[in-house]
Amino acid sequence: MTIDNNFKSNKKIYILISLIFISTFLVAQNNDYGKVSKEELLQDFNSIDSTASAAYLYKYRKTYFNYVSGVGFSLITDVHERIKIYNKEGFEYATQKIRLYKDGNEIEDLNKLKAKTYNLIDDKIEETSLKKDGKFKNEISENINEESFTMPNIKEGSIIEYKYSITSPFIFNVDEFIFQHDIPVNKIEAFFETPEYFVFRMNVKGFLNVMPKREQFNKSLDYTQRVASGGTTNAGAGQGLGRTTQVRGNVKYVSNVISFDLNNIEPLKEEPFVNELSNYRSGVKYELSYTQFPNSSKEFYSRTWEDVVETIYKNPSFGDELRKTNYFKEDLDVIIKNLTDEQEKINTIFSFVKSKVKWDQSYGKYTRKGVKQAYQKGVGNTAEINLMLTAMLDYANLEANPVLVSTRSNGMPLFPTREGYNYIVSSVRINEGIILLDATSQNSLPGVLPIRALNWEGRMMSKNGKSTIINLYPTNKGSIQTFQNITLSGNGTAVGKIRNVYKGHQAMSFRDEYGKDKQKSYLNQLVNNNDGIEINNFEVKNNNELAKLPIESFDFTAESEIDVVSDKIYFSPLLFLATKENPFKQEKREFPIDFSFPFENISTTIINLPEGYRVESIPEAMAIALPNGMGNFSYAINNVGNVLQLKVSKKINYPVVPAEFYPSLKEYYSKMVGKLNEKVVLTKI
Incomplete structure (x- = not known):
């Protein structure tokens, strides 16, 4: 014991001397x-x-x-x-x-x-x-x-x-x-x-x-x-x-x-x-x-946002392109001829643009080849596609305007500058409010922008040269509803069925991950992310029908989630779906916590217990909430005969949580993860 303590003490002294040496050296280095x-x-x-x-x-x-x-x-x-x-x-x-x-x-x-x-x-x-x-x-x-x-x-x-x-x-x-x-x-x-x-x-x-x-x-x-x-x-x-x-x-x-x-x-x-x-x-x-050069007056370059908007709007690759309609009038007249409902018009025009012009993966607030050529060739950049969308919505007598956006990778424009924005989305005003649209993403919907465009605020430009700040983050929650039916055996194996229903941004994210030519990698990832479960009868419904919610279902066999010790069985009721660790590990945080969109994940689980076993203990119910209504978590489990019924709800109500609430969020996740991993204990009768 004495030798060990001396070693630890000497090691600390050595590290301290090393740090002092390095610090001294840094001051003196050439x-x-x-x-x-x-x-x-x-x-x-x-x-x-x-x-x-x-x-x-x-x-x-x-x-x-x-x-x-x-x-x-x-x-x-x-x-x-x-x-x-x-x-x-x-x-x-x-x-x-x-x-x-x-x-x-x-x-x-x-x-x-x-x-x-x-x-x-x-x-x-x-x-x-x-x-x-x-x-x-x-x-x-x-x-x-x-x-x-x-x-x-x-x-x-x-x-x-x-x-x-x-x-x-x-x-x-x-x-x-x-x-x-x-x-x-x-x-x-x-x-x-x-x-x-x-x-x-x-x-x-x-x-x-x-x-x-x-x-x-x-x-x-x-x-x-x-x-x-x-x-x-x-x-x-x-x-x-x-x-x-x-x-x-x-x-x-x-x-x-x-x-x-x-x-x-x-x-x-x-x-x-x-x-x-x-x-x-x-x-x-x-x-x-x-x-200000000698013998000259001042020439100002700092701009107001009004200056920026006016300059962008007057650029021929923006304002002139937005006003062009002849290239699509004949086609669009046929499509919207019998439509009177605003929402139906919006959905129809939005779907038409997505099917007509594919995104070339390039950003820009200005057109490159022009909206007419993009329409004819069937490919364009963000400006060509979304200026075209805005022009069509406006042509259909809807109140539509382009919105300047700085993508997440481009950062936030800290001061009035044309270079601060690198992306365009479209907006349309209806009685319920303003809907944002981005036709570059095949899986997006009205009001569901791609994650790359969810970057704090955009600037909506109107025809009178004015601009208005508009929140890009959605208010509607993306959701996943999970239904599980599990049967346990006495040897520690679980077999079951899972059905996931995706909505809003969660639906878009699922479709992006399970898109064309991605099915195999998606399945591999599903197995790897869930402790190597065996998956059978995998099926996805409504993946290409954007008006419907995508539904994912599969059968599974899991063997690593259940411990059999003597005459007892220990398992977490959510098995591999339980979050295993708190993602927030830092003691303090200076950055806001950005979830991209508000969300709720609700799971309902039925667990059929093995014959010859009874419930010795189950986790207690829990309900916790974040300050200011930012989110909540609830956990409730009941034992009815030889069946366990579990319902878990996780909700984050704000897309962005300020850094000042990080300690509360860290504690919230810590309690939630702890509860999700508590064990049910079964005893052999």
Whole structure:
């Protein structure tokens, strides 16, 4: 006992000394390129997160304006990063991908790239430089190129280091300064330097306490320009031919520098039910507010939402496309000729668009080929399909308007900007309220948007140029109703039948998972997710009839859910359907809990007990609720003769639960999981 305690004590002291050593080393380390030390290479874990597979030892970024005489301003971003790789899981960081934007002849350029891998071999630092065969170029889209590189000679314990510059003609578009990653960051130095002519607004996101330092410096730039010098060269003709002269000059100006010096940044880790993790990643985004050059008035770039809506609506690939009707009039007139009910019109037009035009999997708020070509070819992007849908609904004398959406992967627009929205859905107003529609998804229904579009709020655009914020989350619950009939045997085997009825978003999710060419993978997943049960007579009804609820049914045999010990049998009444663990394990949480949509799962179970056994004990009934009516759980089991009757109800009434209620939600799930896994005890008679 004494030896064991001494060992534990010494181990604690060793870890403490190691952490102190590492912390001291971090302060003293040399961050200049190429100055990697043996101490860095000897690190076998990170003091911020000992489980990390890799870590940024150092991140440097400086973005600034450069003036070239006779050409103008460009935006330069210098990057220098040093990454420690602790194990094989960290090898992914040996490949870096850099996206470069282009618009016509204007293209961002990656230059001055140099990179090295460092390894400690026989107590000596071995350096391996990046070669040409480790560099790659790829065209992602018509507006995005990608340059990537993969570092050579990667091993567990390696350090990679690289630096490069990006020259951009897009001086009004400053890439976000990202401070938080999926791995820890030991140190960040970041600078944003702008001449006084460009005034930017800073928008901070995430939960880090970011305190920028602001400084001003006096600088100057040389310029060259041509000015008219007057004079004539042909007086006899009565005409003066103007001449220009090249004039050189120097302008003094104030340079504004915002800098960040951050240390010991914890990684942003995945948690269950997060909308899009990058939405909460700490960083800073800059938006150009206005420019004011010498002897000129201010030119404002910051927009109101009214400005944004007007600009988007006036774009020929939006407003003009929305007003086109000739390409569908003849077909639509036949389809809606005898329809008078609004809901019937909506359903019919919605189904017609989905059958007529398939989604090409590309996002966009503007059309690419145009609605007419999409209609004729039978394929289009989100804008072409949903602007077409809106135009048809409007043509049918329904109050329809397009809705700007930022998809989950695109984040939330924090300030008025056209780039903040990348998606379009349609809306139609009826007496009961506004219905949202998205015809890009074959399994969606009116009022049931694809999950990708359920991202807080959208902006509904009306013909008068105004816009209105509209909640994208549904109020109607998606539901699963489960019916089970189970027969137990004395040897610990359970056979039974299950029927699941899906509704709303749960129906759409089921159809997406069990879609065309997915049946085999769905069945494999069903078996694997349910403790390897044996499934027979699997059947799905109404899968392709969207007006009806899909019904899934199958027979099963389960052998791992029941324990037979001597003359007793122990089992959880829900068998493999019982939630086995609480998904919420973190002590605290800063992000909202996003369930995507409100839902209810109700299960009714009949359990036929084996002959020769009686019930010794059953779980007690339970009813618990979340604060503010956010959800509730109930569990009730009864023993009637040789049968157990169980009813379980789980409801979450809000699609998003604020982070402040996380402790309550964690406790709620803990109690629910505990109850679902309580055992029934049977005793042999």
